[in-house]
Amino acid sequence: MSDPSLAIETRALTKKFGKQTVVNELYLSVPRGSVFGFLGPNGSGKTTTIRMLLGLASATGGEVNLLGEPMPRQLSGVLPRVGALIEGPGFYPFLSGAANLHRLDTADRYASGATRRRRVAEALDRVGLTNAAGKKVHAYSLGMKQRLGIANALLMPRELIVLDEPTNGLDPQGTREVRHLVRSLTEEGTTVFVSSHLLAEIEQMCTHAAVMRAGNLVAQGSLDELRHAGQTRVRVVTPDVESAERVFRALGLSPGHPEPTAHPGQLLDAEDDYALEAPLGDTLAPDAIVADLVAAGVRVRGFAVERATLEDLFVALTGEGFDVAQ
């Protein structure tokens, strides 16, 4: 049975293209009312997952429950309650922005023709396109098309809005507007599912997140839970690097390469300072480390326990670099 408190729930959701597994046994739980960030590098299976959620692609295995209903079996009943922007906007270039929305709105059997004009105007207003409503879409910039795509998702009151890379092609101003928009949607009680490869975006607007890597879900939870999952690190600033390293090793820590903290041209007295970092386990108390350092005659000029940022976690989970995973 599906959990009614979840807007999206997948069980062992799998998609294979030939021999290649693009999405591998996904267990996704998106609570109702959350802003859920779906993170992952390009090619990690985010869009394929979204296509399966919305019934565009069939799953090779597993189940999807959308708003408590099994998909794709209840597709025609569920999708009217879902708005979506999937892998960039898609519009008729020879029609105006408003005409495009009219057209897509007619495809929804539950959308009333009597209110269509008003709803289209409201959606355009909400994304700031009122002035460009009569312009043909081929004259739109990428950012304007993106806004129009979001407007399309807002044509009807929705319980769930799926936004796949919503800030693609938007200027910083537009990105901020999207954040505002998402916030106002959640205030109305809508669940928002945002996919992105931009971590800062997710960190700024989401309450929950999941991280994909090469088709696998590698982390999922509220933002706080995810931050906790990251490693904490201890950082000491000292001129006595060798003895500090010795102390670290004696405590079972594995310090990284020491780095000078002074930049060229900085104050002289900071010249010999080095920063030494090491991941901190759960067992060791930070104050014990300081005590040991001082006992060993290390001149401690700075000491910090740093919680990993979401970015550290993201990089740790998905790997660094620009290589597309698949």
Place this chain on the structure above:
Amino acid sequence: MALMWSELSVLFRRRRTIVMLAALALIPVLVAVAVRISSAGSSGRGPAFINQIAGNGLFVSLVALTICIPLFLPLTVGVVAGDTIAGEASLGTLRYLLVSPAGRIRMLVVKYIAAIVFTAAATVVIVVAGIVVGAILFPVGPVTLLSGGTISIGESVVRALLIASYVTVSLLGLSAIGVFISTLTDVPVGAMAATVVISIVAQVADSLPQLDWLHPWLFSHYWLNFADLLRQPIEWSSFGSNALLQLGYVVVFGALAYGRFSSKDVLS
């Protein structure tokens, strides 16, 4: 219903559609002007009925249809039918229509009906343009039928529209094939070209006596048999067998299109 209207308005607001209809309207004009300039080309060559034009302008429509049926009509129908699904896929609108949700079967039906409406519009445009230009350039009078009788001008306009509907029915099969091919690809030009090529192959096969056994099964077999509608009384048998054949194609390719499209992963 709203989706149907929206589909038709998108189709007929496209510049491409309007240009194709205009080009088809140009053909009767060309025929009429050519005959007019050469003043009664009684050389005995050329399409059927061409010699009658100088005597009666109403024949311009028939000549123009005869010229359009083998290539121009299949070409335009191929463009529209081939574009139905693949065109939406390549624009990226297909996924938005489907998550609206338009419903896949509903989508196919709407698309197919739109293709038929276009076919009807195309043949009517040829017939009407032919009647108009014929009336301008040539004398118009009661039409002498193939069976020898004569019908009034009004009656002959009705017959012309009957022929237009015959031609529209003739192209139902090709439209269904086009829609099916359109579900196979995300590249509309490919689907259009394939549909047109199939129509040409069918006509070539129809002209090869070695393939005798195949002829009654080709969707293009009855394309030029509309002359039976110019007899008194009307000879309905070719209309009937044509309609039956086309219906067969619609059922087969409609089912194939449904089978393909209902389970297709929309990844465009």
